[in-house]
Amino acid sequence: MVATPALAVRGGGPVADGTWGFVAKVNVGETHSCTGALVSPQWVLTATSCFASQGQSITSGAPKTATTVTVGRTDLSATGGRVLPVEWIHPHRDRDAVLVKLSLRAVGITPVTLGSAAPVTGDALQVAGYGRTAEQWAPDRLHAAPVVAGAVAAASFGWTAASGGDVSACQGDAGAPVLRTNGSRAELVGLSSGSGQGGCLGAAADGTRGGDAVRVDDLASWIRTVAIEPTTSYTQYAGSLTGIGGYDFDDNRDQAVAFDYTGSGRLDHLVLYRPGTQIVFIVKRNADGSYVPVFSSTTGIGGYDLKDGRDRIVAFDYTGSGKLDHLVLYRPGGQTAWILEHGAGNTCKAVFHSSAGIGGYDLNSAEDQIIAYDYEHSGKLDHLLLYRPGTGMARILRHSGATFTPVFASADGGIGGYNLKDARDRVIAFDYTGSGKLDHLVLYRPGGQTAWILEHGAGNTFRAVFDSATGIGGYDLKSTADQIIAYDYEHSGKLDHLLLYRPGGKTAWVLKHGAGNSFTAVFHSSAGIGGYDLEMAKDRLIAFDYRSTGGQSHLFLYRPGDQITYVAGRALPPVRVVPVTVTPVIGPDSIVERFGYPLNFPHAFAGTSGQADWGTDEAEARNFELISGNGGIIWVSCTASPENGVGVIKVFPGLLNGETEIGEPHLGVTAVCFKVLGSGGWVKLRIPNVYEVQGDSRSPGAGHDVDATVVNVSSGAERTKRVERDESEQFGRTDTTCDESHQDYPDNCRETLLELRVVS
Incomplete structure (x- = not known):
């Protein structure tokens, strides 16, 4: 009797877009993969076994292997939802x-x-x-199946397919939520924990169906204790009366800017500087909470002297990388503009410098201001907005090569209907729609009660999506001291709230954009914020990434001239969690995806070969090894037809006299061929005597660039070559000896292919 192939954990098939966005894909480096469920905004519940191999213990704390979670994305190849690192497990x-x-x-x-x-x-x-199906190793789409609860024990229960179904949990389904549904409402009652995997790809077709689950209905108290959420109040996280990181803040001219010094994508360093004195520090936070300088100078930075009291610094995405890892230094009224990048060690060098303004904007007024702005809705602050309050002058510059060109210019008409005719006018970039992009502009007039928000439309047009002459969200903007910054109140990584404060007036508000163009206060105080009193007119604050998590959800507050520095953020309830160490039992029914290449792998890319199986057993019969992978590159026939101009990657082993042939006959020799199915695909293998790897492009622009890693059979040294999509790369020349003095070394040595990895 031949068993019917199962549809893995999804007898019901793919889940529609937008359904069950709480289901999460958990990737533990390149060793394990599971499914999980979002149980609160910052916490996912999944299987402990996802983080361990047999005999390994798991302890509360940072995961041993870098882990990411994708959530809110039914289709993993789409761009919705979030992909976030994991910082702690319990x-x-x-x-x-x-x-x-x-x-x-x-x-x-x-x-x-x-x-x-x-x-x-x-x-x-x-x-x-998100586990395997009967045919797919790494499905991009969430699948679901109707099942029926079996025997229920104190901590677990079994399940089988609903009537007429054929369902198994497969590798990758560890931690998959088991749900009780009522119409559109779903509630979590269990996590998949084991299965016979009958009919799953790489498993026996006649294996046991169904699965086992861990009960979670009685874990509410445990989850509430561990998965704490921030309160609406603020508290102090750090403070000093002697400056920070060796910078004393002993001068009224002192300024602070958040900066991505390491190119990590996180604004977790502070640039501290004193214009007119040449003093500048860059400081970082240590694990113990202390701050230390990674750069300090009394002669400026990167050649820019900081000798003028007008000098200002802003962080900028000069290369379009999505990182604010360059600094713009400019001198309003002095026409000077430089852009610095961080080089080796603690060095900085100029990638742009001018004494005649920038991009046609002359910087000839002491009133000139510069901000970084996402003009193209790209999620990158790679444009500069320059404006001169009181005159109506504004210009937006695009960077290309070593030049800046205007994409918007107004000599005296302001921008988007806002006239910029008052010297008090200020502009900031803001994430008005919660998209994660600072692609809107907030223009406001402290003391004048005016606040507008502009959206960039078609061409170089702007339109107001909010305008008010009576403040915003209940904050009246009646004081000339009022300041506004964009702020990540929700610790979401999005600067989609506005923090308004009145130094010298002790006032601080946080506003949330609601329905339509409304704003409401989620925090307001007339006694400062988080213990910092804001009672001095010279008090200033900026948002920065205090915990290096990718979100600017903490505030750095400082009082120049008085040496006071302070870090505040939303308060967390008291933590009552006792660290736990466990050793999960990893049995033969484990459904953690461990990326082992499938033993049996029938697929649709057999071409004219007539071969039915493309798994590890068949590879061994053809004298090479398939070890592991993530399903993004798979072994296929060299005769598989191209699709949309993309063919197969061809690996040609050298034919050595007296040695066995490797792979399948192809073009008069033999080859082993691979199909790219995913942008981040990789496969680990061993193909001996590799001579050439050929890209998969079959039409201009199509295909994939891959990195091919080989090992020298004689020396054991590994090396990696980039194989471009429309090119080929040669490796070991097996007809010569492996002589290091040979002009072609190491290409004259026998080499074994170890890995193929898609890079683009």
Whole structure:
């Protein structure tokens, strides 16, 4: 009797876009992969076994292997939802369940509701996961299947397919949520923990169907204790009366700017400078909370002397990398503009410098201001907006090569209807729509009660999406001291709130953009913020990434001339979590995806070969090894037809006298060929005597660039070559000896291919 192939954990098939956005894909480096469920904005519940191999213990704390979670993305190849690093894990003592803390809060994705009652035998349930199917190693789309609860124990229960179904949990489905549904409402009652994997890709077709799950209906108290959420109040995280990181803040001219010094994508360094004195520091936070300088100078920075009291610094994305890892230094009224990049060690060098303004903007007024801005809605602050309050002058510059050119210019008409005719006018970039892009402009007039928000439209046009002559969100803007910054109140990585404060007036508000063009206060105080009193007119604050998580959700407050520095952020409830160490049992029914190449792998890319199986057993029969991968590159026939101009990557082993042939006959020799199925695909293997690797492009612009890593058989040294999509690269020349003095070394040595990895 031939068993019917199962549809893995999804007898019901692919899940529609926008459904069950709380289901998460968990990737533990390139060693393990699982499914999980978002149970609060910053916490995912999944299987503890996802983080361990047999015999390994798991302890509360940072994961041993860098881990990412994708959530809110039914189709993993799409761009919705969030992809976030994991900063902390906490396993349950007695169950295969672990709480995973994300680096940022996945605001906008609704967490799953936790069921309060255990399933009962016969209950109709659904199982949803990103694991293997009968045909797919690494499905891009979430799948789900209707199942029925089986026997229910104190901490677990079994499940089988609903009537007429054929369902198994497969590798990658560990931690997959088991849901009780009622119409559009779903509640979490279990996490998939094991299965016979019958019919799953790489498993026996006649294996046991169904699966086992860990109960979670009685874990609500544990989850609430661990998965704490920030309160609406603010508290002090750090403070000093003697400056910070060796910088004394002993001068009224002192300024601070958040900066991505390491190119990490995080604004977790502070640039501290004193215009007119040449003093500049860059400081970072240590693990113990102290700050140390990574750069300090009394002669300026990168050749810019900082000798003028008008000098100002802003962070900027000069290369379009999405990182604010360059500094713009400019002298309003002095026509000087430089851009610096961080080089080796603590060096900085100029990539642009001018004494005649920038991009046609002359910087000839002491009133001139510069901000970085996302003009193209790209998520990159790679344009500069320059304006001269009181005159109506504004210009937006695009960087290309070593030049800046205007994409918007107004000599005296302001921008988008806002006239910029008052010397008090100020402009900041803002994420008005919660898109993660600072592609709107807030223009405001302290003391004049005026506030506008502009959206960039077609061409170089702007339109107001908000305008008011009575302040914003209840904040009146009646004082000339008022300041506004964009702020990540939700710790989501998005600067989609506005923080308004009145130095010398002790006032601080945080506004949230609501329905339409409304704003409401989520925080307001007339006694400062987080213990900092804001009672001096010279008080200033900036948002920065205090914990190096990718979100500017903390505030650096300082009082120049008085040496006072302070870090404030939203308060967390008291933590009552006791660290836990467990050793998960990894049995033969484990459904953690461990990326082992499938033993049996039938697929649709057999071409004219007539070969039915493309798994590890068949590879061994053809004298090479397939070891592991993520399903993004798979072994296929060299005769597989091109699709949309993309063919196969061809690996040609050298034919050595007296040695066995490797792969399949192709073009008069033999070859082993691979199909790219995913942009981040990789496969680890061993193909001996590799001579040439050929790209997969079959028409201009199509195909993939890959890195091919080989090992020298004689020396054991590894090297990697980039194989461009429309090129080929040669490796070991097996007809000569491996002589280091040979002009072609190491191409004259026998080499074994170890890995192929897609880079673009």
